[in-house]
Amino acid sequence: xxxxxxxxxxxxxxxxxxxxxxxxxxxxxxxxxxxxxxxxxxxxxxxxxxxxxxxxxxxxxxxxxxxxxxxxxxxxxxxxxxxxxxxxxxxxxxxxxxxxxxxxxxxxxxxxxxxxxxxxxxxxxxxxxxxxxxxxxxxxxxxxxxxxxxxxxxxxxxxxxxxxxxxxxxxxxxxxxxxxxxxxxxxxxxxxxxxxxxxxxxxxxxxxxxxxxxxxxxxxxxxxxxxxxxxxxxxxxxxxxx
Amino acid sequence: xxxxxxxxxxxxxxxxxxxxxxxxxxxxxxxxxxxxxxxxxxxxxxxxxxxxx
Numbered sequence: 582x583x584x585x586x587x588x589x590x591x592x593x594x595x596x597x598x599x600x601x602x603x604x605x606x607x608x609x610x611x612x613x614x615x616x617x618x619x620x621x622x623x624x625x626x627x628x629x630x631x632x633x634x635x636x637x638x639x640x641x642x643x644x645x646x647x648x649x650x651x652x653x654x655x656x657x658x659x660x661x662x663x664x665x666x667x668x669x670x671x672x673x674x675x676x677x678x679x680x681x682x683x684x685x686x687x688x689x690x691x692x693x694x695x696x697x698x699x700x701x702x703x704x705x706x707x708x709x710x711x712x713x714x715x716x717x718x719x720x721x722x723x724x725x726x727x728x729x730x731x732x733x734x735x736x737x738x739x740x741x742x743x744x745x746x747x748x749x750x751x752x753x754x755x756x757x758x759x760x761x762x763x764x765x766x767x768x769x770x771x772x773x774x775x776x777x778x779x780x781x782x783x784x785x786x787x788x789x790x791x792x793x794x795x796x797x798x799x800x801x802x803x804x805x806x807x808x809x810x811x812x813x814x815x816x817x818x819x820x821x822x823x
Numbered sequence: 824x825x826x827x828x829x830x831x832x833x834x835x836x837x838x839x840x841x842x843x844x845x846x847x848x849x850x851x852x853x854x855x856x857x858x859x860x861x862x863x864x865x866x867x868x869x870x871x872x873x874x875x876x
Contacts, residue, residue, distance in 0.1 A: 631827040638841045681848045689837040806856045809863045
């Protein structure tokens with residue numbers, strides 16, 4: 582069976598209807614379990630005190646803010662190259678989800694930064710690139726809403742997505758490019774010495790899994806809605822012609 | 824409830840904002856899905872077509 586079969590809206594609707602209840606359930610279990618473990622059962626950090634508990638929402642949200650844009654980039658490229666409508670609709674469906682995750686990362690970063698750095702905001706490379714990524718999300722959503730022709734909207738938002746990818750990459754690697762700013766390096770690393778302590782690592786992994794599952798569930802659910810909206814428009818057009 | 828000390832406002836605000844935004848997003852997603860599904864059913868019934876699920 583080819584992956585492209587899922588580009589068929591009917592096939593996509595059938596498969597997603599089967600998968601979605603499991604995804605929602607798993608996302609809920611991981612999110613509630615991970616957040617409860619992290620919030621109630623992990624100790625304070627010797628330097629950061631109880632603010633370390635913000636890691637369980639800030640890090641997964643920031644990761645998904647970037648990964649959502651990467652998913653939109655892949656879907657947009659598939660649209661631009663192969664003209665599969667479901668991929669364009671999936672990119673559209675993912676944008677408000679990615680935008681919300683970016684907003685969560687920015688807000689929790691500010692709440693964390695104020696007691697630790699003494700400021701809510703700093704024009705630090707990572708913070709600034711995240712703010713620009715948020716503005717790209719806003720622009721992407723607005724562009725979809727502003728254009729009536731769905732194919733033209735998909736083309737233009739696809740190009741915008743390609744341009745915005747620079748900032749998605751910068752958001753991830755800004756701390757490595759510029760050795761300055763307040764934000765520390767990555768919290769998760771394959772190098773054990775750079776990683777967070779195990780006591781925070783395991784609940785954090787579960788929270789990350791929860792955010793990933795929530796993202797996939799939301800995107801599938803919203804893509805189904807976009808497909809139905811597209812069908813409504815087609816049927817209405819047919820009605821007008823009749 | 825764990826002892827959050829002097830950082831209680833920062834921690835609780837972070838969790839509060841996150842849960843509110845996520846609940847809003849999930850709620851809006853389901854509300855819109857229900858509305859669109861009903862609209863599609865209506866137009867398909869009017870035109871005598873089968874549902875796509």
